[in-house]
Amino acid sequence: MTLPRWLAPMLFLLAAAGATWRAPLPAAPAFVPPPAAQADRNPPSFAAALLPTAAPSAHAAALAELADGRIAAAWFAGSREGAADVAVWFATLGAGGWSQPQTIATREGTAAATRAYVRKVGNPVLYAEGSRLHLWFVSVALGGWAGSSLNHAVSSDAGATWSPATKLQTSPFFNISTLGRAPPVALADGGLGLPVYHEFIAKHGEWLRLAADGRIVDKVRMAQARRTLQPAVAVLDEQHALAALRDAGPGPGQIRAATSADGGGHWPAADALPLPNPNSSVALLRLHSGRLLIAGNAAGNRNQLLLWLSDDAGKNWRLARRVESDTDDLVEFSYPALLQGRDGRIHLAYTWRRQGIKHAVFSEAWLDGGPP
């Protein structure tokens, strides 16, 4: 059967018209600027406790503040990292302390929702947007974490129930090697900027621009001279932001930096921060006071967890507090997550000896309270 010659070009024109209609034309990128700096009036305070145990091995906590003021945490836990029984767990901190953890993403559930085989899950990211709570997490079908794909689910009831996970299309190569670690930031158009990273062959940070409906409308590479991972972003104003990145070597590292001066449209490399980084994840937070706070490890190993402050938008840094320290190099206090609640209290969650997730809550006055 021979098709009429006009049919193929006609179908092409129809399809091209449809594609043109769907292609996004977003406004120039801009951040939602942070509120004007306000001094924190909470008295010096510090308290820390382990979250209820979900499984023998736990790692990679994420934090969010729910609409009702409760603090939510998500992390992955199982018999060991990468095991088939690893799931993403979720708990909330209310007046009565931490709730019993519940699973919110498993490999079986993710495989059923995405119609794709999943071997393991990991690295949750939480973000509260009004009454909606976003969860991003990675899933792997083959190989190590470099084979990760990014999944997204939403809860409209503060984490009690979740939408089926959808897999984001973020890579042309078998849709692998996009991982998340740090929370997104709000964009002026109602969308989100989600810092992610790539670690298959090359290792670098990336920036996913999401429209208000969740659709990816741009992807920007955070190119660096060294291998970097796990960007964490703090917005400074409508156009400027700082990203702090894990230094993936080779050799001893410093916290790497990238800056954006155009609302996340570009992320050129900046001078490394004068802070050590033993190839480990860092958390970055702009405090209500306008100062920047980083949580990360000391040089060498992950057996010390430190807090650094900057009073000048990241130009200069000083050690504020040593949260954890152990003489054993194999002990690990790592993968911090930072959040400042609406009440001004600062929350820190981190991997504690790979056995659990520890949560610390403190005031800004405590950070200033003396030598570490």
Place this chain on the structure above:
Amino acid sequence: MNPSAIYGWLAHAIVFGALVSLLPLGAKRRHVGLAAVPLALLTGIATLLHGFAGPPSATLLALAVWQLAGRAPSPLNDRPAWLVIGFAVVFYPLALGLGPFDPYAIGYQPWPLLLGSGALAAALWWYRRNDWLLILALALAGYAGGLFANLWDALVDPLLVLAAVTVAIRQLARRAPAGGKAAG
């Protein structure tokens, strides 16, 4: 469940069926290939392939349907295969991190790609390659329908490149004995 997930799952079953139909099974091979499609869905093969390879491009799906329909020859013959390989040699290293430029990002706001596909469509029409013009239309329709977030994913994927490499190798293998005779 979102349409992209369903698409990837079903498309992999069809690609699997097309692969089976390439096996040397004689006159029944097309029917065996067609039977392999529901088999892939029921046994989890399509789920496995979808997990390993992500969603196939609309181009690969169209070629698989072409194969299962018993239409010969395949549009993916020598010249298109080399074009796909040439594209992949440049595109994938850049997209995976070689240098600061990421060509894959263009596919999220694909205005340059749409202009390019218009020019490509005109060339295909001029050279009377209705087969590839229909495949290009299908890829754009897949993007327009929301099955792909990035237009590149509708157009190409690594399995398509693998198929092109197979075609190119077969072409080279066919030429090798002919060259030997000429030299002798």
